[in-house]
Amino acid sequence: MATMSGREYIESLRALKPEVYFLGQRIKNIVDEPMFQPHLHAAAMTYELAHHPEYEEIMTATSHLTGEKINRFTHVHHGIDDLVKKVRMMRLLGQKTGTCFQRCVGLDGLNAIYVTTYDIDQKYGTDYHERFKKYLLEVQKNDWMPAGAMTDARGDRSLRPSKQKHPDVYLHIKERLEDGIIVSGTKAHITGAINSHEIITMPTRTMTEEDRDYSVSFAIPADTKGVTFVFSRQTNDTRRLDGVLDAGNSKYGIVGGEAVIIFRDVFVPWGRVFMAGEYDFTTELVETFAGYHRSNYGGCKVGLADVVIGGSSWIAEAHGIGKASHIIDKLTEMIAMAETCWSCTLACSYEGYRTPSGAYHINPLLANVTKLNITKMVYEWMRLGQDIAGGKIITLPSEKDLDNPESGKILEECFSGKDGFSSRDIIKMLRLVENMSVGAGLPEAMHGAGSPAAQKIMIERRSGIEKKIELAETIAGIRKDRDFETIVGKDEKTHWDEVRKKIEERRVQIY
Amino acid sequence: MFTVGVRYCGGCNPEIDRLRIVIELQEGLREMGHQIDFTTEGERPVDAVLLVNGCKHACLEEKQVASDCGHPVISVRGEMIDDQYVEEGDIIKILIKRIRSFI
Numbered sequence: 001m002a003t004m005s006g007r008e009y010i011e012s013l014r015a016l017k018p019e020v021y022f023l024g025q026r027i028k029n030i031v032d033e034p035m036f037q038p039h040l041h042a043a044a045m046t047y048e049l050a051h052h053p054e055y056e057e058i059m060t061a062t063s064h065l066t067g068e069k070i071n072r073f074t075h076v077h078h079g080i081d082d083l084v085k086k087v088r089m090m091r092l093l094g095q096k097t098g099t100c101f102q103r104c105v106g107l108d109g110l111n112a113i114y115v116t117t118y119d120i121d122q123k124y125g126t127d128y129h130e131r132f133k134k135y136l137l138e139v140q141k142n143d144w145m146p147a148g149a150m151t152d153a154r155g156d157r158s159l160r161p162s163k164q165k166h167p168d169v170y171l172h173i174k175e176r177l178e179d180g181i182i183v184s185g186t187k188a189h190i191t192g193a194i195n196s197h198e199i200i201t202m203p204t205r206t207m208t209e210e211d212r213d214y215s216v217s218f219a220i221p222a223d224t225k226g227v228t229f230v231f232s233r234q235t236n237d238t239r240r241l242d243g244v245l246d247a248g249n250s251k252y253g254i255v256g257g258e259a260v261i262i263f264r265d266v267f268v269p270w271g272r273v274f275m276a277g278e279y280d281f282t283t284e285l286v287e288t289f290a291g292y293h294r295s296n297y298g299g300c301k302v303g304l305a306d307v308v309i310g311g312s313s314w315i316a317e318a319h320g321i322g323k324a325s326h327i328i329d330k331l332t333e334m335i336a337m338a339e340t341c342w343s344c345t346l347a348c349s350y351e352g353y354r355t356p357s358g359a360y361h362i363n364p365l366l367a368n369v370t371k372l373n374i375t376k377m378v379y380e381w382m383r384l385g386q387d388i389a390g391g392k393i394i395t396l397p398s399e400k401d402l403d404n405p406e407s408g409k410i411l412e413e414c415f416s417g418k419d420g421f422s423s424r425d426i427i428k429m430l431r432l433v434e435n436m437s438v439g440a441g442l443p444e445a446m447h448g449a450g451s452p453a454a455q456k457i458m459i460e461r462r463s464g465i466e467k468k469i470e471l472a473e474t475i476a477g478i479r480k481d482r483d484f485e486t487i488v489g490k491d492e493k494t495h496w497d498e499v500r501k502k503i504e505e506r507r508v509q510i511y
Numbered sequence: 512m513f514t515v516g517v518r519y520c521g522g523c524n525p526e527i528d529r530l531r532i533v534i535e536l537q538e539g540l541r542e543m544g545h546q547i548d549f550t551t552e553g554e555r556p557v558d559a560v561l562l563v564n565g566c567k568h569a570c571l572e573e574k575q576v577a578s579d580c581g582h583p584v585i586s587v588r589g590e591m592i593d594d595q596y597v598e599e600g601d602i603i604k605i606l607i608k609r610i611r612s613f614i
Binding site: 467 | 525526566567568569588591594595596
């Protein structure tokens with residue numbers, strides 16, 4: 001069971017012919033399109049590092065299906081060690097790319113579907129889990145990157161999916177055939193969609209009986225007939241057509257390269273259908289996926305923080321203020337916030353548990369806390385990065401003006417810094433910090449894996465507030481405190497009556 | 512007398528009331544006429560083992576008492592019993608059924 005290298009992954013995409021549109025044009029060659037290449041490179045890193053002995057320990061895993069070595073991005077976690085290694089892998093890849101490497105959505109989809117199909121089968125006697133295991137085997141054998149497609153376009157959010165004016169704002173089953181289902185609908189902002197081999201879909205929310213046809217999960221090749229991708233815009237995206245310098249991270253891009261996926265009467269054979277109407281398991285699938293995915297953010301975004309902290313420190317040094325106390329203070333704040341998020345994601349992994357399927361899940365409460373912290377702290381550490389970088393990150397001239405003999409020389413002098421730092425290098429680093437702190441990466445940290453309100457709902461649900469009330473009642477003396485009574489050797493009332501009596505006697509002695 | 516070895520996790524942040532479950536389990540079995548000895552002493556020989564983990568992480572499963580080996584084990588893992596999700600209110604009923612099946 002061979003794993004692909006980064007180069008092999010990119011070349012493997014040539015065999016696919018997905019229908020992709022961008023800026024009003026059909027893009028037939030995904031691999032060589034300059035607008036897409038940074039995203040392909042970032043995803044390729046998830047393949048490449050699995051081939052390096054120095055990263056193999058966390059980038060590969062042993063398949064529970066075959067016992068063979070596989071890329072960890074195709075693995076179903078079967079122990080706490082797997083959960084921990086997964087987030088270590090996220091941090092590593094964030095450090096290596098400085099952006100989203102896209103493949104974790106599919107990984108979390110594989111795990112969530114594995115867990116949920118087992119539970120569906122237990123209740124209904126269906127065979128979704130066996131089907132899914134066969135599919136998973138294919139994913140592992142071919143080292144595929146599946147795009148995890150959860151979020152629907154959703155239309156009027158006050159209405160349930162089945163009540164929408166336009167039925168296709170949610171993905172749904174149009175027809176059930178003997179050999180499969182016909183589906184239509186729209187999934188929005190799907191990460192890594194155009195450079196994935198497969199698409200695996202999941203419902204986006206809890207469904208009710210009337211939404212039965214919207215309770216659907218399946219996998220299809222990315223170039224299946226009837227599937228259309230519309231690649232989304234990002235902040236400053238066309239800078240990557242203006243040379244190398246201006247984009248800031250020309251190698252790996254900004255965020256994940258999201259796309260809208262439109263399904264028009266797409267046929268899915270039953271062997272690749274993992275939920276078809278079991279609306280009572282949509283909550284489990286959504287929450288299981290969300291738990292896995294929210295835990296990731298304490299890994300990948302911290303990897304990005306490592307890069308931006310390093311970049312900020314470098315800029316301060318180049319500007320001759322590396323030892324200034326306010327700079328050291330800001331860098332320390334950035335580090336403390338990043339490591340707080342890292343602690344959260346390690347905690348939710350170490351506190352994971354075995355599900356009935358045998359697969360392991362993270363601690364959902366702690367995963368949601370992880371992501372909620374990310375929605376705030378990424379903004380804060382990027383704000384400090386901008387603060388340290390200075391106003392230059394929004395006023396830098398273009399690469400073309402640096403190359404122009406008329407303006408280039410004086411610009412090189414203007415942007416010089418401390419001895420040993422070239423103007424070009426200073427501009428490169430400023431562009432990197434601009435790319436990471438000004439662009440689409442910020443709202444991605446806010447809304448990716450669900451918006452803050454979604455995390456708060458999950459945190460509130462799992463907080464066990466009644467037990468906290470019991471704790472407070474016990475210490476306040478409203479509820480019986482068995483441990484206290486054991487310590488004092490009598491019931492509380494007797495104890496406090498005796499204490500009051502002693503206080504009275506003492507008062508008499510004092511006064 | 513049938514003896515059940517009760518093993519408690521450390522109880523750092525339990526999602527269930529571990530002590531209440533064991534007390535009510537004992538009472539429930541007694542009311543049904545079963546004479547069962549529940550012990551927390553790790554050295555005593557037992558006929559079955561009840562792991563009382565406060566949450567699904569189930570720390571106890573990582574470190575079982577050596578003398579428990581070879582006996583039936585029921586693992587309460589917060590709102591799970593072994594590998595089944597349960598409501599806290601159903602735990603005692605399920606445990607009574609399971610323990611009666613061993614007697």
